Amino acid sequence: MRYGVFGAGHLGKIHIKCIQESESLELVGFYDPDPVASAKVSEAQGVKAYPDPESLIQDCDLIDIVTPTITHYQLATLALQSGKHVFIEKPVTHTVEEAVALIALRDRMNLSVQVGHVERFNPAFLALGQREINPMFVEGHRLATFNPRGTDVSVVLDLMIHDLDILLTLVPSPVAAISANGVAVVSDTPDICNARITFENGCVANLTASRISLKQMRKMRIFQRDAYISLDFLDRKSSLLRLYHENPGPGLPAMELETPKGNKWISMETPTMEPVNAIRMALETFAESIRRGIPSPVTLEDGLEALRVAYLILDQIEKTTVYA
Numbered sequence: 001m002r003y004g005v006f007g008a009g010h011l012g013k014i015h016i017k018c019i020q021e022s023e024s025l026e027l028v029g030f031y032d033p034d035p036v037a038s039a040k041v042s043e044a045q046g047v048k049a050y051p052d053p054e055s056l057i058q059d060c061d062l063i064d065i066v067t068p069t070i071t072h073y074q075l076a077t078l079a080l081q082s083g084k085h086v087f088i089e090k091p092v093t094h095t096v097e098e099a100v101a102l103i104a105l106r107d108r109m110n111l112s113v114q115v116g117h118v119e120r121f122n123p124a125f126l127a128l129g130q131r132e133i134n135p136m137f138v139e140g141h142r143l144a145t146f147n148p149r150g151t152d153v154s155v156v157l158d159l160m161i162h163d164l165d166i167l168l169t170l171v172p173s174p175v176a177a178i179s180a181n182g183v184a185v186v187s188d189t190p191d192i193c194n195a196r197i198t199f200e201n202g203c204v205a206n207l208t209a210s211r212i213s214l215k216q217m218r219k220m221r222i223f224q225r226d227a228y229i230s231l232d233f234l235d236r237k238s239s240l241l242r243l244y245h246e247n248p249g250p251g252l253p254a255m256e257l258e259t260p261k262g263n264k265w266i267s268m269e270t271p272t273m274e275p276v277n278a279i280r281m282a283l284e285t286f287a288e289s290i291r292r293g294i295p296s297p298v299t300l301e302d303g304l305e306a307l308r309v310a311y312l313i314l315d316q317i318e319k320t321t322v323y324a
Contacts, residue, residue: 001025001287003087004060006053006075007067008032008041011089015066016045018280025287031056057082062287065089066116069153073098076113080105087286089116090165091157092303096311099304106300114286114296115303117165121278121285123236125166127271128229131240133170137223138205140167143213146186154189155182156310156317160209162233163220165298165306170222173201175309180316185212195313240269 003019005012008030019027029048032038042049050056053075057063063079065072065088073093079086080102092115093099106113119125140163177198182190192210199205218233227242244265248254254265282298289296 001290002028002059002061003064003283003287004028004050004056004062005030005064005066006032006056007065008034008037008049009066012066013041013045014279015064015283016041016047018277018283019064020045020047021277022280022284024284028059029056053078054082057084060084062087062290064283069157070094073102076102077105080109080111080113083109083111085112085286085290087114087116087283088303090118090303091153091161091307091310092300093307096304096308099300099307103300103304112286112290112296113300114282114289115298115300115306116279116282117162117298117302117306118278118282119162119166119233120169120298121276121281122233123273123276123278124231124233124238126276127238127273128231128240129271133222133229134224135170135203135205135222136225138167138170138203138207138220139223140205140207140220141217142207142209143215143217144211145214145216146212154314154317155191155193155209155211156195156313158209159211160193160195160207160313161306161310162218163207163209164309165302166220166231167197167205167207168302168305168309171199171201171203171205173199173203175312176200178309178312178316180313181320182317190317193313193317195316197309197313236273236275238271240271242267242269 003025005016016030019025029050031050031053038049057079062085065075069091072088076086076088142159142163180195182193185191191212194208197205216234220231222229230239247265254267257264257266285297
């Protein structure tokens with residue numbers, strides 16, 4: 001499958017390298033509107049820089065869009081109208097309306113689109129496998145040190161949207177209510193945000209995102225009736241504590257616990273996964289889904305839902321934001 005990349009910024013260069021390192025993908029080239037940056041990337045990474053988007057699209061099977069969010073809709077539309085499949089970085093588009101329009105165009109052209117919610121391919125999340133997950137309370141913290149790159153959008157669209165996608169994947173219920181607040185410290189949009197999301201099935205999620213923290217953190221804790229699950233997206237590991245009302249037997253070591261309702265047993269599991277490059281895996285999995293004629297792992301609908309909830313959070317923040 002021949003990939004072409006739109007965008008040669010920080011993340012674009014990572015995508016280019018991932019495709020180059022893949023044994024199942026072929027990198028045709030890339031396009032970036034900055035001729036100076038294009039020349040540097042072309043020389044440094046040994047890849048062809050195309051003079052315009054149209055000529056790159058013509059030579060590819062799939063287009064990988066790694067450009068500023070405001071350009072996603074235009075470039076994706078151009079690629080889809082040219083009959084090409086599209087991998088598009090998160091947030092999927094600048095507006096909800098643009099995402100809806102892309103879904104209609106994708107269906108009309110009978111093509112495939114995948115959204116770059118890369119945490120779906122993080123070993124911490126993959127390690128959960130087919131385990132039964134039924135969250136009733138979720139707490140997530142995604143903290144980053146300050147980096148001027150990405151401050152053109154709020155921390156909700158920059159960082160929190162990763163956790164929104166994971167949350168919406170885990171909780172099989174519509175969102176019922178949202179409350180949120182945020183603080184704009186060093187940029188024109190919120191740099192710190194906290195959102196409380198209530199689902200119709202009673203699950204409550206409390207998410208915090210900051211891009212002006214003194215340390216990095218990407219953790220999510222999931223509580224359900226019979227289990228506690230910890231996901232560390234930064235260290236790429238997970239752990240699962242499960243409660244049993246009967247001794248699960250020698251096949252599953254468990255600690256016996258005396259309670260007012262009788263003895264219970266608690267087991268602790270630390271699932272392991274082979275180290276993977278999440279971005280490369282996402283790009284390879286998308287190409288494989290096209291070969292097999294199955295839906296992409298992270299659909300346009302998934303990207304739309306995460307974006308829709310993100311904007312509901314931003315609407316709430318707008319009512320309470322404090323500008324430092």
